[in-house]
Every structure is written in C-alpha cells, then in structure tokens.
Amino acid sequence: MKIYAVLVIYNQHLSDCPSFYSASKESDVQLLVVDNSTDELFQNQEEARRAGAWFLSMDGNQGLAKAYNAAFDFLRCKNGDWVVLLDDDTEIPKEYWKELQKAKPDSIQLPIVKTIREQMISPAEIRFDLPRPAKELNAIKEITGINSGMAIPKNLTDSYRYDERLFLDFIDHQFLKDMKNKGIKICILPVQLRQRFSADQPEKSAALVRLQIQMHDLSVYYQYAPWKYWYLVIKRKIRLALQLRSPEVLWYG
Known part of the structure; x- marks a missing residue:
C-alpha cells in the first residue's frame, strides 16, 4: 500500500x-x-x-x-x-x-x-x-x-x-x-x-493577526448565514480577551 x-x-x-x-x-x-x-x-x-x-x-x-x-x-x-x-x-x-x-x-x-x-x-x-x-x-x-x-x-x-x-x-x-x-x-x-499547541498564552500582536485571519475565513465560510459568523467571532473574541486579559480585543476589527 x-x-x-x-x-x-x-x-x-x-x-x-x-x-x-x-x-x-x-x-x-x-x-x-x-x-x-x-x-x-x-x-x-x-x-x-x-x-x-x-x-x-x-x-x-x-x-x-x-x-x-x-x-x-x-x-x-x-x-x-x-x-x-x-x-x-x-x-x-x-x-x-x-x-x-x-x-x-x-x-x-x-x-x-x-x-x-x-x-x-x-x-x-x-x-x-x-x-x-x-x-x-x-x-x-x-x-x-x-x-x-x-x-x-x-x-x-x-x-x-x-x-x-x-x-x-x-x-x-x-x-x-x-x-x-x-x-x-x-x-x-x-x-x-x-x-502540541505552541503557547497557551500567545503574544498579543500575533494573537490579533490570528484573529484577523479567523474573521476573514469565517466570513467566507458563513457568507450565507451572517449570524453564524457573528456568533463565532464574538465567542472567539471573548475567549481571547479573557486569555490575554485585554478587554479591547472585543472591539478589534
């Protein structure tokens, strides 16, 4: 084989x-x-x-x-x-x-x-x-x-x-x-x-770049259902804001 x-x-x-x-x-x-x-x-x-x-x-x-x-x-x-x-x-x-x-x-x-x-x-x-x-x-x-x-x-x-x-x-x-x-x-x-994930506490600038990529890809995947896009984006922003202890992430993008 x-x-x-x-x-x-x-x-x-x-x-x-x-x-x-x-x-x-x-x-x-x-x-x-x-x-x-x-x-x-x-x-x-x-x-x-x-x-x-x-x-x-x-x-x-x-x-x-x-x-x-x-x-x-x-x-x-x-x-x-x-x-x-x-x-x-x-x-x-x-x-x-x-x-x-x-x-x-x-x-x-x-x-x-x-x-x-x-x-x-x-x-x-x-x-x-x-x-x-x-x-x-x-x-x-x-x-x-x-x-x-x-x-x-x-x-x-x-x-x-x-x-x-x-x-x-x-x-x-x-x-x-x-x-x-x-x-x-x-x-x-x-x-x-x-x-094996590289880090449980990512560096902020890299994490925001990663979030931007996620937001773009989710907008493509859920172009037919915007509410699903916003549901996942808000969920990921909340998780990242808590992880970074940075509330301003919620308003990013």
Whole structure:
C-alpha cells in the first residue's frame, strides 16, 4: 500500500516537527513537504532531501488552501492509495501508520486527536452547521474533524480543489462537508494523536493577526448565514480577551 503524507510548514525547522520525524521513518510513506515560510532563516529543502522527502516551496505564505492544492496537483499523476494531511505540531505514533495500512481506501479516516490536556479536538460534531467538540465518539450524529492526521483516499484528491479564498480556518470542515455531499463515507481511525499547541498564552500582536485571519475565513465560510459568523467571532473574541486579559480585543476589527 502506497501512502503520501503532505506536511505544510510555516517558519519552522523540519527538525522541530514531530510529524516530519514520524512520516520520514516509514518505508511505505512518501513525504511531501510544502513550505509556506516567509523567513529566510528557515531553509528546509536540504533537510527534506536528506530524509528522502519531496519539497515544494510556495515562495511565501500563500495560505493552507493554496498549499494543499499545490500538493494535490503535484501528486495527481502518481499512483497511490492514501494522502495523509499532517500538521507540524502533531505527534504521530507508529500505530497510526499500522492502522492506516489495515484500512480500505474507500472512505476518509479521521484519527482521534487530543491536546496535551486530554481535550479531544477531532473528530468533532456539527450542529446547525457549527462545529463543536464531541463528548463521546459514539454519540456523534454528524461528524467533522481537523486536518491533522486526516487520511484521504488518493483518488479523491485527484479531483478536489480547496476554496483558495479560505486562508487557514474551516478548510477542513469545508472539505468534509463537500465529501459528505458526494456520499463519501467518513470513519474514525482507532488511534490517538497528540496535538502540541505552541503557547497557551500567545503574544498579543500575533494573537490579533490570528484573529484577523479567523474573521476573514469565517466570513467566507458563513457568507450565507451572517449570524453564524457573528456568533463565532464574538465567542472567539471573548475567549481571547479573557486569555490575554485585554478587554479591547472585543472591539478589534
């Protein structure tokens, strides 16, 4: 079975990415690194080459949707069974690859992803087209999930294009919605990944830039339902204001 793993990296050294280490050690996995870095300090091409990985430079941060489209274009004429999407801050155990080898490539596979605080962030569920954490896996009525560790049958990536108006957020939810509309089955892969977030207390200016990106992407995703956009934006602003202890965040943007 042939597995392609796509790792999009941004202003980080490959040596600091646990998912890079995991995928590069698997003989049945061909890794493709897509580099969105803007800082010349991060020169990852040579490290990717030494690990036997393919490398694509996006010549700056073009966003996640464009990076995934570039990866799918690169892989389109290549034979294989799976395309796995990897985050640079996710720990991938060896059991993940073993379980994926057992799965038949006729459905999308979502692993169980938890934070270091044991909060499950994927799979999640959809209620009224709003994603929310799932309390129990067997209680999910309409499933969704995040990109990290998502395994997609290769034939589906050959014909799919991400909406490049989405820069970073809700790309995963849009993809899974599109797949469900096509009748593609989504299954849970019985293995657990660990997501490492860079900081629980982000630096304010970076957090505001991140909020601006979220607001843009939410406006695209919920262009048909403005109230859902405002519901999530206000919710995220309140959370960030409390996290930063900065009430002025509520009026940002």
